[in-house]
Amino acid sequence: QQPVQSPQAVILREGEDAVINCSSSKALYSVHWYRQKHGEAPIFLMILLKGGEQKGHDKISASFNEKKQQSSLYLTASQLSYSGTYFCGTGFSSGSARQLTFGSGTQLTVLP
Amino acid sequence: EAQVTQNPRYLITVTGKKLTVTCSQNMNHEYMSWYRQDPGLGLRQIYYSMNVEVTDKGDVPEGYKVSRKEKRNFPLILESPSPNQTSLYFCASSLNNPRRGHEQYFGPGTRLTVT
Numbered sequence: 001q002q003p004v005q006s007p008q009a010v011i012l013r014e015g016e017d018a019v020i021n022c023s024s025s026k027a028l029y030s031v032h033w034y035r036q037k038h039g040e041a042p043i044f045l046m047i048l049l050k051g052g053e054q055k056g057h058d059k060i061s062a063s064f065n066e067k068k069q070q071s072s073l074y075l076t077a078s079q080l081s082y083s084g085t086y087f088c089g090t091g092f093s094s095g096s097a098r099q100l101t102f103g104s105g106t107q108l109t110v111l112p
Numbered sequence: 113e114a115q116v117t118q119n120p121r122y123l124i125t126v127t128g129k130k131l132t133v134t135c136s137q138n139m140n141h142e143y144m145s146w147y148r149q150d151p152g153l154g155l156r157q158i159y160y161s162m163n164v165e166v167t168d169k170g171d172v173p174e175g176y177k178v179s180r181k182e183k184r185n186f187p188l189i190l191e192s193p194s195p196n197q198t199s200l201y202f203c204a205s206s207l208n209n210p211r212r213g214h215e216q217y218f219g220p221g222t223r224l225t226v227t
Contacts (some may be wrong), residue, residue: 001171002154002171032215032216034216040220041202041218041219041220041221042155042202042216042218043218044215044216044217047214047215087154087155089155099157099160099168099170099171100145100157100160100216101157101171102147102154102155102156102157103154104152104153104154105154
């Protein structure tokens with residue numbers, strides 16, 4: 001039930017764009033995106049709920065296609081600070097259960 | 113300062129010696145959760161708690177216990193640690209509104225080595 005993230009790793013130059021995908025074999029209610037820098041705790045980026053909404057702040061945005069059971073994270077004009085491992089976490093229910101299943105991560109490296 | 117704290121941050125122990133990793137949050141969050149992180153496997157949920165005295169299993173609960181006697185604390189107990197529990201452990205907390213969804217705040221992590 002672990003969502004599948006792709007690519008596993010990506011290397012960019014500063015200013016380039018990147019897309020990270022998260023796919024589930026199970027119907028999704030929510031998708032959570034986090035970034036983790038080496039040796040640090042994961043930091044929240046955004047949550048998308050069932051309804052196909054798209055969210056974004058600054059130059060990072062995400063979409064959620066519930067029919068395809070997938071979400072994509074878009075990083076535009078990458079900055080050095082975007083380097084890290086990106087995780088998607090998937091939630092399957094809007095009820096009281098709050099089990100969150102994370103993908104194995106996408107390692108993003110932004111070079112100057 | 114709003115935060116999630118974990119203790120200890122580093123622990124080396126031997127097989128079978130009971131241990132507890134503490135987790136505390138000062139944000140009055142209802143929801144708390146424990147994850148373990150292993151290379152190539154990402155974050156895997158061990159247990160979570162929706163509120164005081166309400167806990168449930170995550171994806172990898174075997175070999176772990178938790179309790180939620182107070183809202184701010186959510187300790188992780190390893191009754192008889194084994195080497196395959198060597199990992200980086202994170203505690204997280206958030207508000208609990210399933211329809212809206214809320215960001216999880218993660219603690220700094222506890223690196224556990226079981227020899």
